[in-house]
Amino acid sequence: MTNQTKSVIDNSLLKDTISDRKISWLERVLGPDNYRIVTGLLRTPASIAGFILIGFFILIALAAPLIAPPANPNNPYKIPRDGFSSQPKPMGAEWNRNQPPLPFWWKPIMKTDQWVHLFGTSDGQYDIFYGIIWGTRTAFKTGLIVTITTFLIGIIVGSISAYYGGRIDNVIMRIVDVFMTLPFILAALILAAILVPKLGRSLLPSMIALITFGWMGYSRIIRGDVLSVKERDYVMAARVIGVKDGRILFRHILPNAIFPTLVLASLAIGDVTLSFAALSFLGIGVEVGYADWGQILSFARNWITSLQTYWYIVVWPGLTLVLFVMGWNLVGDALRDVLDPRMRGRI
Amino acid sequence: MTNYIIRRLLLVPILLIGVTLLIFTMLQFLSPVERSALYVRDVPRNEKQLEGVIKKYGLDKPLPVQYWRWLVGHVDPLSGERTGGILFGDFGYSRTGSQPVIDLIKHRFPNTLDLTLWAVGPVILVGIWLGVQAAVHHNGWIDQLGRIFSIVGTSFPTFVFGLLVLMFFYANLRWFPPGRISDEFSSLILSDSFHHYTTLLTIDSLLNGRLDIFWDVIKHMLLPILTLSYISWATLLRVTRSSMLETLRMEYVTTARAKGLPERDVIYKHARPNAMIPVVTLAGFSVVGLLGGVVITETVFNYPGIGSAAAAAAQNLDVVTVLGFALFNGLILIVSNLIVDVLYAVIDPRVRLS
Numbered sequence: 001m002t003n004q005t006k007s008v009i010d011n012s013l014l015k016d017t018i019s020d021r022k023i024s025w026l027e028r029v030l031g032p033d034n035y036r037i038v039t040g041l042l043r044t045p046a047s048i049a050g051f052i053l054i055g056f057f058i059l060i061a062l063a064a065p066l067i068a069p070p071a072n073p074n075n076p077y078k079i080p081r082d083g084f085s086s087q088p089k090p091m092g093a094e095w096n097r098n099q100p101p102l103p104f105w106w107k108p109i110m111k112t113d114q115w116v117h118l119f120g121t122s123d124g125q126y127d128i129f130y131g132i133i134w135g136t137r138t139a140f141k142t143g144l145i146v147t148i149t150t151f152l153i154g155i156i157v158g159s160i161s162a163y164y165g166g167r168i169d170n171v172i173m174r175i176v177d178v179f180m181t182l183p184f185i186l187a188a189l190i191l192a193a194i195l196v197p198k199l200g201r202s203l204l205p206s207m208i209a210l211i212t213f214g215w216m217g218y219s220r221i222i223r224g225d226v227l228s229v230k231e232r233d234y235v236m237a238a239r240v241i242g243v244k245d246g247r248i249l250f251r252h253i254l255p256n257a258i259f260p261t262l263v264l265a266s267l268a269i270g271d272v273t274l275s276f277a278a279l280s281f282l283g284i285g286v287e288v289g290y291a292d293w294g295q296i297l298s299f300a301r302n303w304i305t306s307l308q309t310y311w312y313i314v315v316w317p318g319l320t321l322v323l324f325v326m327g328w329n330l331v332g333d334a335l336r337d338v339l340d341p342r343m344r345g346r347i
Numbered sequence: 348m349t350n351y352i353i354r355r356l357l358l359v360p361i362l363l364i365g366v367t368l369l370i371f372t373m374l375q376f377l378s379p380v381e382r383s384a385l386y387v388r389d390v391p392r393n394e395k396q397l398e399g400v401i402k403k404y405g406l407d408k409p410l411p412v413q414y415w416r417w418l419v420g421h422v423d424p425l426s427g428e429r430t431g432g433i434l435f436g437d438f439g440y441s442r443t444g445s446q447p448v449i450d451l452i453k454h455r456f457p458n459t460l461d462l463t464l465w466a467v468g469p470v471i472l473v474g475i476w477l478g479v480q481a482a483v484h485h486n487g488w489i490d491q492l493g494r495i496f497s498i499v500g501t502s503f504p505t506f507v508f509g510l511l512v513l514m515f516f517y518a519n520l521r522w523f524p525p526g527r528i529s530d531e532f533s534s535l536i537l538s539d540s541f542h543h544y545t546t547l548l549t550i551d552s553l554l555n556g557r558l559d560i561f562w563d564v565i566k567h568m569l570l571p572i573l574t575l576s577y578i579s580w581a582t583l584l585r586v587t588r589s590s591m592l593e594t595l596r597m598e599y600v601t602t603a604r605a606k607g608l609p610e611r612d613v614i615y616k617h618a619r620p621n622a623m624i625p626v627v628t629l630a631g632f633s634v635v636g637l638l639g640g641v642v643i644t645e646t647v648f649n650y651p652g653i654g655s656a657a658a659a660a661a662q663n664l665d666v667v668t669v670l671g672f673a674l675f676n677g678l679i680l681i682v683s684n685l686i687v688d689v690l691y692a693v694i695d696p697r698v699r700l701s
Contacts, residue, residue, distance in 0.1 A: 046498075154452070178365030181677055181684075185642050186657060190669045192663040194376045201412070274504050278643055281506045283662040298512055301647075304525060308519035312512055318507035326502035333498055 032257045040338035041331060048313025050330030057324055059134040068133040071100035071309040077134055077291045082125040088303070088310050089121040100130070103196035120312040122295065122299035125287055128312065132320050134291035139324060142203055142276045143269035146210045149340055150272075151265040153211070155258065161219065162226035163249050173223075176216045185278060188214045201287040206279045210272060220262055232256075267335060270328025277321055293317045352663035353691050359685060366677040367433070370670050373413050377666055379406045384667040385439035386421060386431045404431070404552075408691040443663045448671035452653060457546040458527060458646070459652035463637040465549065465565075466572045470637070471630045478587020478626070483614055485592060493584055500581025509574045516570060523569045525648045532560050551691045568662035571648045574642060579633050579692070589627050594622040631687035638683065639676045 042049045060067065070076035080100045084090070087321045095115045102115050107297040119128040161172035179187075188209040195205035228252055229235065238248050273293075279285050280294030288295070296317040374382060379401050383391055386404045391397035391578050401407050420432020431437050438448035480494035516523045528536065528548070536548070537543060546552050549568075552560035594600065595618050604610075612679045645655035653672055659666035 039609040054649075067523050174358075174361055174365065178362060178369055181362055181366050181680055182369070182673055183636065183639050183642075183676060183680070186639070186654075186673055187677060189642065189658065190666065190673055193666050193669055194373060197664055198376070203438075231417045251611060259556060277504060278506060282643070282646060283659045296512065297506060304513055304649075305518065311514055311518075314510045316506070318511065320505055322499075322502050325504070329498055329502045331620075336698065 001024055004006045004031060021310055025178030028154045028250040030156070030259075037259070037263060037335070037338050041155040041334055044334040044337070047212070047331045047334035050332075050334070053330070057136055057327065058097060061140050064133050064137055067103060067105075068130045069103055070134075071098060075195065077138065079134070079289050079291050081289070082121055082127065084131055085125060086302075086314060088124045088299075089117055089125065091118065091120040091312050093117045093120065096315075099277055117315045120310075122313050123302055126296070126299070128296055129249060131291045131296045132293065132317055134322055135293040135296065135317070136324075137294045138203070138286075138290070139273045139276075140269070143212075143273045146207050146272045146276070147265055147268050149211045150214040150268075151218055151261070153215040154265075155222050155254070155261065157215065158219030158222035159226045159249055159254055159257070162223040163230060163245070163253065169223075171194055172219075179213060180215050182213070184213055185275065188275065189284060191281065192344070196284065201285065203286060206276055206285040208327060209279070214272070214275075218265060221264065222257060222261045225260060226253055229253050229257040263335060263339075264332075267328050268334040270325040270332070274321070274325050293321045297321070348455065348692065349491060352689055353554045355685060355692075357690050359681060363678075363682050367418070367506045368414075370674055370677070373419060373666075374417070374670060376411070381666065382406055384442060384613065385417065388440045390442065397538065433674060438674060439667045439669040441665060441671070443622065443660050443665040443668060448668050450671065451656060452675050453645055455651060455656045458548070458650065459638065459641075459654065461547045461549055461564075462568060462571060462575075462645075462650065463634065464547065464643075466575045466637055467634055469572060469576045470633060471580045471583070473576065473585025475626060475630070476589050477580060477624070478584045479614070479619060479622075480567075481584060481588040481589055482591035482622075485595075490588075493588065496583045499574060499583040500577060500584075505574060505578055505641075505643045506647050508577060509570070509644060512570050512573060513647070523566055525567070525570070525650070526620050527564070527567055528560070529563050529639070530565075538629055553688070566592065567650075571644050574644050574647070583626065583629060583633070586624070586629050590625050591618065591622040597621075624691075627689060628691050631690065632684070635680060635683040635687065638679055643698070674685055 024035075025313050026038070030038060064078065065073075070078075071080040075120030080098055082095055082099075091263055093116060095117065099115050102113060107113065107117060117127050117129065119132065122131075142210065157172060157176075161169045165281070188206070191209035193207045195208055198210070199205050199208075206335055226249075233254055235248060238252050276285075278299070280292050283297045283298060284296060286292050299308070300307065300313040304311065307314060322339065350660070374385075380390060380397060383397070383400045383404070383406065387400055393668050403410060404417055408416070416431065416435050418432065420429045420435055420437060422429050422549050429435060429437070431439065438451050438452075440446070441448045441451050444451040445645060477496075481490045484490050513525060517525060537551075541555055541557075544551055546562050549561060552558075552564060595614075597618075600613060602674075603613045608617070640655075641652075642654040642658050643651070645652045646658045649655070653675070657669050657672040660672070
């Protein structure tokens with residue numbers, strides 16, 4: 001007891017040299033390394049801009065029924081059609097047929113009961129504005145599901161590979177190599193084409209395809225982190241007292257290795273959305289008329305020669321997709337700087 | 348060095364077996380009717396025909412047997428004729444292309460190769476140049492511009508960028524059309540008076556002395572090249588910049604400056620060659636990526652390469668064709684990745700010694 005008191009007194013001598021830094025509750029929860037990542041992200045102007053963009057899209061997704069009320073509340077993802085003519089209608093054209101309910105904000109501003117095609121229509125008279133607003137929900141939905149699933153698969157495969165090492169590691173990493181050999185979009189395209197006749201046109205085929213060929217990156221990253229954490233003394237200690245493998249891996253190693261991969265994964269939603277839109281653009285995936293940015297853009301393919309007139313079919317959904325992806329990329333870019341050990345202490 | 352190359356070579360058969368197994372697994376999701384396209388030209392119409400085909404080509408045999416058949420094909424005991432067999436270059440019949448898949452690839456691949464040939468220069472040289480400039484002017488306005496450019500570039504989906512340039516340069520200005528060649532020349536290049544020396548349209552037109560055709564073909568390729576370049580520049584810029592910054596901080600660069608070398612020589616003769624090491628691999632992989640057929644870019648510009656063919660087949664759910672393309676792609680990728688890795692070891696001694 002006296003010894004302990006003494007050491008406390010000894011420490012107090014050091015207090016003048018070590019700055020008396022307050023440790024916030026957040027740092028206590030996250031630990032110093034992870035705390036540095038979080039604060040780094042919150043201090044970079046680029047990533048703040050990114051967070052604002054992402055927040056903006058979250059708001060749109062949440063308020064979709066208010067911004068663009070669905071014609072049929074039971075199936076809001078079906079873009080309402082104003083007739084069936086192939087000729088796109090310009091921006092601001094009036095709704096003639098099947099007009100969905102007027103959004104609450106329209107009348108106070110425009111003083112009229114006539115709802116218009118704000119961003120025009122595509123061929124087949126699908127309302128572009130409606131598609132963009134509800135497409136935001138599709139983007140978040142697919143992005144979240146695909147990201148979470150790929151992340152889980154990647155974590156499990158990568159950490160098992162790193163933890164057991166040796167032959168198992170070798171085999172698993174060669175499987176990863178094989179999955180990475182085929183170009184991502186082509187591989188996803190094939191699987192989606194195989195699944196469409198089986199599952200029908202829906203979000204599912206593209207999502208499964210993106211998951212099947214999307215987990216390898218995470219497993220490589222987590223593998224590196226597990227490899228370093230598993231050499232730490234407390235893991236050895238757990239092993240010595242006879243803790244089972246599964247428990248060591250999931251309770252002792254993973255919580256200390258997972259954070260960088262977790263942050264990376266959370267920012268991959270932008271990329272996933274992009275790939276998903278690319279598949280839709282190529283004509284694989286959801287049924288025609290589903291609120292999905294890639295599909296609205298694919299309508300433009302029929303009007304390549306007259307895009308000077310029908311520019312709004314490309315510009316509005318394109319801009320939306322770019323801003324959405326850019327939001328995640330801005331944060332991701334800042335994150336890369338924070339995670340880069342060479343940049344340590346400069347942010 | 349030899350050791351490294353041998354170890355790398357040993358990976359090749361593993362990857363080959365892995366990729367064929369992966370594609371074979373995906374084939375198993377197809378019904379026997381669809382899988383019969385691997386061996387016969389016409390889809391079996393009735394039960395009886397189908398049963399005959401299944402029996403003849405062993406489509407109901409255990410999977411290892413089927414896999415072996417798929418690799419080496421089926422040899423008719425009477426005529427000794429071989430049908431199928433990817434090892435012999437028979438990838439089955441394309442329902443949508445109504446010809447053998449391998450012929451479709453043979454028709455389309457020269458176009459992709461042509462595009463790659465002309466895209467490599469702008470993609471790599473400009474990308475590296477941008478990165479070096481950004482690093483040399485670290486934190487200056489050129490660097491900031493580069494940063495914005497690269498973030499916008501990585502956020503721009505290929506098809507959105509492609510559609511936008513089509514809108515400006517084709518729909519509005521009528522300068523650069525999509526497709527491969529103008530209608531006025533399309534029948535001419537198929538006639539006997541036009542000799543196909545290399546099957547690459549740009550080079551053939553030059554060899555035939557038809558500058559007008561050459562210019563026409565280039566005009567059709569400019570927008571795809573611009574799109575491919577823009578997308579790759581963003582990544583190349585970023586990697587070159589960080590690698591260059593790291594090199595510029597090294598002591599030998601300080602030494603070079605201290606002994607009074609002009610800044611030009613320090614940057615371009617001392618720093619740049621070493622900074623290029625990671626860049627070369629990335630550049631190698633982007634060329635490999637181009638060669639594999641750029642699915643989206645080719646589709647947007649209606650360019651008849653292997654990428655757009657694969658996309659069209661997938662859209663029509665012609666899986667046997669798409670898998671054939673994937674197989675071809677996989678082979679190209681495995682071989683060219685090998686070349687890139689070996690080249691990497693040649694230029695960087697640290698790799699081959701470790």
